[in-house]
Amino acid sequence: MKQKKRGRFPGDIWFQRNVENLMRKTLREQQAQGKMRGTTVEDLRGTAWYKEEFQKHAKLFREIQKTQAEERAAHARSASLKEQAETAAMTERDKLWAAEHEGDSDEELLAYLRRCAAELGHTPMRRREVVGSTYISERFGNWAVALTMAGLRLPKKKQPKNTAINAYLKRRQNAESET
Structure with missing residues (x-):
């Protein structure tokens, strides 16, 4: 019988990967300024810089996710309103056609x-x-x-x-x- 791997929830891994991608951008900017040369996010795990940046970027990532969810909801609402308008126009067109025929x-x-x-x-x-x-x-x-x-x-x-x-x-x- 296979032992189940113990570890973090897959959502946690997904979250960490996305936050670390944001952190990599910050690290590249700092390296372009001549700071923290030759290091990677993976090398910095467990350091104070990593923990501080992770918290900042985690908050930023959650805000991005929230904004994207709001945009998707707004798009769905506008699509629904458009569909309602089309349905109303079709109903009116059908009524006119029915009266004529x-x-x-x-x-x-x-x-x-x-x-x-x-x-x-x-x-x-x-x-x-x-x-x-x-x-x-x-x-x-x-x-x-x-x-x-x-x-x-x-x-x-x-x-x-x-x-x-x-x-x-x-x-x-x-x-x-x-x-």
């Missing part, structure tokens, strides 16, 4: 879907790719049913259930019998 027949909507797929060069799996997708998916029950009724190929895992297709066909049949 609510009198279209199902066949006209399916022909529109086929045109969109031809323009894209693939089946529009994401509703975001087609203007009016919200209205079309509501009209057909869901997006997968609309794509299937348009004769567009879907991956097996995206195929609509037969119950959804049957529900659409039943609604369509009821609507035709009422007119």
